[in-house]
Amino acid sequence: MYQIGELAKACGINNDTLRFYEKNALLTPSHRSESGYRLYSEKDKDILQFILRAKHVGFTLAEIRELLSIEIDKANNACADVKTLVDRKLFDVENKLAxxxxxxxxxxxxxxxxxxxxxxxxxxxxxxxxxxxxxxxxxxxxxxxxxxxx
Structure with missing residues (x-):
C-alpha cells in the first residue's frame, strides 16, 4: 500500500495532481488507514499510470474517464468503442493542426x-x-x- 506522497513520487507527480484526479473521479484510494490517510494499492498505481499515459497523448479528463470506464469493464465493451474515442480525438487534433x-x-x-x-x-x-x-x-x-x- 502507498500513502499519497509515496504514490505521487512513484509516478512522478505531486500530491496536488493526485488529489485533482481524485476530485475529478478518476481515481479513488482503495483504503483509509485508521488515522484517515489515503492508502493506494498496486491496482490504484496502475490506474494512475493509465491516466498519466492517456493525459500524455492528449486526452481530456472527460475522455480519460470514458477510457477508464471501458478499461474497468473490458468484457462488456468492444474494441470499436475504444477506437471510436481515439478516432474522435484524432479528428479533433487534425482540425486543430489545420x-x-x-x-x-x-x-x-x-x-x-x-x-x-x-x-x-x-x-x-x-x-x-x-x-x-x-x-x-x-x-x-x-x-x-x-x-x-x-
Missing part, C-alpha cells in the same frame, strides 16, 4: 508585409491589415508594395 497552420500562414503574411523599420507605426501595414475588413490590403511603405491578409 487551424494552427492557417494561423501560421496568416501571421507569416502579416510579418512579411511589414518592413519592420524604425518609422512611426502610423502607416504600419500590419496594423492596417488588422484594421481592414477586406482580405487584401495594398500599401506602399518605404517605396515597396506589400500584399497582406487580415
Amino acid at each position: 487551424e494552427l497552420i492557417r494561423f501560421q500562414t496568416s501571421l507569416k503574411r502579416l510579418s512579411n508585409a511589414c518592413c519592420g523599420g524604425a518609422e512611426s507605426a502610423e502607416h504600419c501595414t500590419i496594423l492596417e491589415a488588422l484594421e481592414s475588413d477586406t482580405d487584401n490590403v495594398r500599401h506602399e511603405h518605404n517605396h515597396h508594395v506589400y500584399d497582406h491578409y487580415k
Whole structure:
C-alpha cells in the first residue's frame, strides 16, 4: 500500500495532481488507514499510470474517464468503442493542426508585409491589415508594395 506522497513520487507527480484526479473521479484510494490517510494499492498505481499515459497523448479528463470506464469493464465493451474515442480525438487534433497552420500562414503574411523599420507605426501595414475588413490590403511603405491578409 502507498500513502499519497509515496504514490505521487512513484509516478512522478505531486500530491496536488493526485488529489485533482481524485476530485475529478478518476481515481479513488482503495483504503483509509485508521488515522484517515489515503492508502493506494498496486491496482490504484496502475490506474494512475493509465491516466498519466492517456493525459500524455492528449486526452481530456472527460475522455480519460470514458477510457477508464471501458478499461474497468473490458468484457462488456468492444474494441470499436475504444477506437471510436481515439478516432474522435484524432479528428479533433487534425482540425486543430489545420487551424494552427492557417494561423501560421496568416501571421507569416502579416510579418512579411511589414518592413519592420524604425518609422512611426502610423502607416504600419500590419496594423492596417488588422484594421481592414477586406482580405487584401495594398500599401506602399518605404517605396515597396506589400500584399497582406487580415
